[in-house]
Amino acid sequence: MCGIVGYTGTRPAGPIVLEGLRRLEYRGYDSAGIALFDRDHGLFVARATGKLDRLIQRVEGTLPPAVAGIGHTRWATHGEPSDQNAHPHLDPSGRVAVVHNGIIENYHALRARFLERGAVFLSETDTEVLAFLLAERLERGEDLLDALRGVAGEAQGAYALLAVDAEEPGRIVAARVGNAGGIVIGLGDGEHLLASDLGALIPHTRRVTFLEPGEFADVRADGLAFVDADGRTIEKTVAVQPYDVVAAAKGRFRHFMLKEIHEQPETVQYALHGYSPDPPRVVMDGLPFSDAEIRALTRVVLIGMGTSMHAAMVGRHYIERFARIPAEVDNSAEFRYRGPVLDEHTLVISISQSGETVDTLAGMEEARRAGCPQVTICNTPGAQATRIAHGTVYMRTGPEIAVASTKTMVASMLLLHGIALHLGRVRGTLDPSLARQQIEAALHVPAAVGAALELEPRLAEIADRYSRYEDFLFLGRGLGYPLALEGALKLKEVSYIHAEGYAAGEMKHGPIALIDERMPTVAIAPHDEVFDKMLSNIEQVRARHGSVIAFVSHGERAVDGLANEVVELPAVDPALFPLVGVVPMQLLAYHIAVQRGADVDQPRNLAKTVTVE
Ligand code: G6P
Numbered sequence: 001m002c003g004i005v006g007y008t009g010t011r012p013a014g015p016i017v018l019e020g021l022r023r024l025e026y027r028g029y030d031s032a033g034i035a036l037f038d039r040d041h042g043l044f045v046a047r048a049t050g051k052l053d054r055l056i057q058r059v060e061g062t063l064p065p066a067v068a069g070i071g072h073t074r075w076a077t078h079g080e081p082s083d084q085n086a087h088p089h090l091d092p093s094g095r096v097a098v099v100h101n102g103i104i105e106n107y108h109a110l111r112a113r114f115l116e117r118g119a120v121f122l123s124e125t126d127t128e129v130l131a132f133l134l135a136e137r138l139e140r141g142e143d144l145l146d147a148l149r150g151v152a153g154e155a156q157g158a159y160a161l162l163a164v165d166a167e168e169p170g171r172i173v174a175a176r177v178g179n180a181g182g183i184v185i186g187l188g189d190g191e192h193l194l195a196s197d198l199g200a201l202i203p204h205t206r207r208v209t210f211l212e213p214g215e216f217a218d219v220r221a222d223g224l225a226f227v228d229a230d231g232r233t234i235e236k237t238v239a240v241q242p243y244d245v246v247a248a249a250k251g252r253f254r255h256f257m258l259k260e261i262h263e264q265p266e267t268v269q270y271a272l273h274g275y276s277p278d279p280p281r282v283v284m285d286g287l288p289f290s291d292a293e294i295r296a297l298t299r300v301v302l303i304g305m306g307t308s309m310h311a312a313m314v315g316r317h318y319i320e321r322f323a324r325i326p327a328e329v330d331n332s333a334e335f336r337y338r339g340p341v342l343d344e345h346t347l348v349i350s351i352s353q354s355g356e357t358v359d360t361l362a363g364m365e366e367a368r369r370a371g372c373p374q375v376t377i378c379n380t381p382g383a384q385a386t387r388i389a390h391g392t393v394y395m396r397t398g399p400e401i402a403v404a405s406t407k408t409m410v411a412s413m414l415l416l417h418g419i420a421l422h423l424g425r426v427r428g429t430l431d432p433s434l435a436r437q438q439i440e441a442a443l444h445v446p447a448a449v450g451a452a453l454e455l456e457p458r459l460a461e462i463a464d465r466y467s468r469y470e471d472f473l474f475l476g477r478g479l480g481y482p483l484a485l486e487g488a489l490k491l492k493e494v495s496y497i498h499a500e501g502y503a504a505g506e507m508k509h510g511p512i513a514l515i516d517e518r519m520p521t522v523a524i525a526p527h528d529e530v531f532d533k534m535l536s537n538i539e540q541v542r543a544r545h546g547s548v549i550a551f552v553s554h555g556e557r558a559v560d561g562l563a564n565e566v567v568e569l570p571a572v573d574p575a576l577f578p579l580v581g582v583v584p585m586q587l588l589a590y591h592i593a594v595q596r597g598a599d600v601d602q603p604r605n606l607a608k609t610v611t612v613e
Contacts (some may be wrong), residue, residue: 003024006174008067009067009192014036020071026402031049031081033055046088067171068172068221070088078124078126085124089123089131092395097131100161104130115437128226160174164515172220173217176213179213179365183195184201184209184210185209186205188204193345197380198381201430257601258600263397266446268579271411272445275442290371298343300347301349303330303335305332305357307405308405309351311413314416322424322430336362342367348367353411353412355376355386375393382432393415404606413578418442420465441572448576449583450580463590467495467591469520470498472497473522474500475524475537478530480578485501485583494590507540521538538550542563548563549583555568560568
C-alpha cells in the first residue's frame, strides 16, 4: 500500500510529483506529502491529512520551483492518518527526508536506540526512524547510497524506500527490500523518475526498469546506477512499456468503477483472442509448459486475494470440469502459512490484478521453493508476480483505477476458462465436441456482457429501493457461490453495508437466523442443475419475511410472484454464467453506494494494492 514518487531533472518537480501521486492515490489516500529540494531552494516539506487535494490546496502558490522531489500518498499502518504521521519523514536536523511503502518490523528496537539518547520522534510511524538511521550514517561520513544499504541491512521487513539528503541536491536513492512494494524507474531526457508503479511514470516516459528485491538505485538528473546489497554494480535492462494512458481517464463516466464496469464487453472480447472454433482450439499466450509437463500434472492450486480469489473459485470449476485435474483454491494469506503439501507436479495458478499483493507473492514464493510449475494471471506489466511465475497470462484490461475490482475479475475468469480448455485438450480429457461448444459459447460472452449492462436502469431502481438497508445476504450455489461472495464483497467495499455471501446450502446452518424484514437476500438463481434447491432457499427466506432480489436466467418464470424483485439475465452458456452474472452484482453495489453518497472509487480504509500483511 502507499504510493511513492520521485523526480530529478530540470523541470520544476512539484507538479510532476503531485501528478504522480494523483496516479498512485488508489494505493492509499488517508494523507499525502511532498519534499522538494535543490541547490537554490533547500529542502521544502509539506504534508496534509486526507486526500491529495488537501495537500494540493495547502501548497498552492507556495511550491518552490525546485528540480528534484519526492512524494507519498499514505495508507496508514503505524499511527493514525494525521499531518504528523504523513510522509516524508525527516531526521531531527532536517537533513534527510524519506518516503516509504511497507512495514519495518523491528522499528521499536531501532527507535529504542535513539530514545535512550533522548531523541524525540514526531510521528508514530515505523518510517521516521529510517531518516534517523540514515542521518546517523551520513554524519559518520558515509555516502548516501552506502548509508541506505546499511539501513536496509538493519531495518527488517519488506518495503520500498526513497531517501534524499538536503546536502546533495538532486540526488535520490531508492531501496527495495523483500517482496512488498515495487519501484519502477523511468528514464527521460535529462531527467529520471521513480514510482511505486508504472502508471505514475507513463505521462513522462515509457523507458523503464524495475528494481528487484535486494537492489538499490542511485538516481540523479544525469546519472543512474544500480547496486546490490553488497554494493556491487548491477547492469539492468531498460524496456519500453506499452501502456494506454487514455484508459486512465474517467471520460464520460462519473466514476472509474462505472467506467470499468462498462468496459467489460471489450475486456472479454480481448481475453478471447486465442479462441478459435474451427478446429476448436484455445491458444493461451504466456503458458510456458510443454505438453509433457501438462500431462504430468496431478493437481492445480489456485491462489489469490479478494476479488481475485473469487475469480479463482470460478477457475477451479473450469479446471475440474474441462481438464479433469483435481483443483483447489486458497486464500494466498492462508496458503503461505499453512505448510501446504506441494510438489513439481502441482500447477500453481496465482491471480493478481496488481501482481504486487504481498500475500499472493509470498504464496508464490512458497510454491517456488517447492518446485511447482507456476503461471500468474496479472494485469500489470513487469509486476513482481510476473517475475516469480514461469509464465504470465496477461489480463490486458488496461489500467483498473477504482479500488474495487470489476473488469479484471471478468478477464481472470475467462482466462481461467481458456487455460482449463487448453489443459483439457492437451491431456485428452476434454471431449472435442464439448471444446467446440464451449469455445462457441465463449465467443457469445461479449454480447451477453453488453446486454447485462443494459440492465443498469433496472438495477439503479432496485438500488433506490434498497439502499437504506444495513444488512444483506447473498446466496448462490455452484458457480453462483463465488458470485454471492463477490456480490457481498462489492457491496461492503463501496457502500459500507454489512453483507454476507454464503453458499446457499449453508443457509440453514446459521444465516437463516438473521433473516427478517430488515435483511434483504440477493439470490443468484440461474437455471442450472441446482435451480430447484435455490428456489427452496428463496421460499425459506420469504417465509421469514425477508425480501428477495432474484437474479435468474433469461425467460425464467418460476420466481415470479415469489421474489420481490426478479432480474432476468441475458442468455449465456451455464458454465459461463459467472461472466455475465457478476455484472449486475457490480452495478447493484455501485448504485447503492452512489445513493448513499459513498466515495465509490476510493472507499474508506481500503487500498487497491495491499503490499503489507
Ligand atoms: C485489494 C483490492 C481488491 C483486490 C485485492 C487483490 O483488496 O481492494 O479489489 O481484489 O486487493 O488484489 P490483486 O491486485 O492481487 O488482484
